[in-house]
Amino acid sequence: MTPKLKKLIKVDPKVRFGKPVIAGTRVPVELVVGKIAGGMEIEAVRGEYDLTREQVMAAQYAAAIVSSERFLSA
Numbered sequence: 001m002t003p004k005l006k007k008l009i010k011v012d013p014k015v016r017f018g019k020p021v022i023a024g025t026r027v028p029v030e031l032v033v034g035k036i037a038g039g040m041e042i043e044a045v046r047g048e049y050d051l052t053r054e055q056v057m058a059a060q061y062a063a064a065i066v067s068s069e070r071f072l073s074a
Contacts, residue, residue, distance in 0.1 A: 032059040
C-alpha cells in the first residue's frame with residue numbers, strides 16, 4: 001500500500017473486527033465498493049457516508065489491490 005493510501009485506509013483490530021475502513025470513520029471499504037458495484041453513484045455514496053471523493057477512490061483502489069493479490073496468489 002502506498003503511504004497516501006495508508007493515511008486514507010486503516011485496519012485496526014478494535015474497529016469493525018479488523019476490516020479495512022476509511023480513516024477517521026467506521027465506514028468499511030467493502031461497503032463503499034459494494035455500493036458502487038451495485039450501481040450507486042460516487043456522489044451518492046459520498047453524501048450518504050459523508051466522505052470525500054478522495055476517500056471513495058482510495059476505497060476502490062484498496063479493494064483493487066486486495067483483489068489482484070488474491071487473483072495472483074490463486
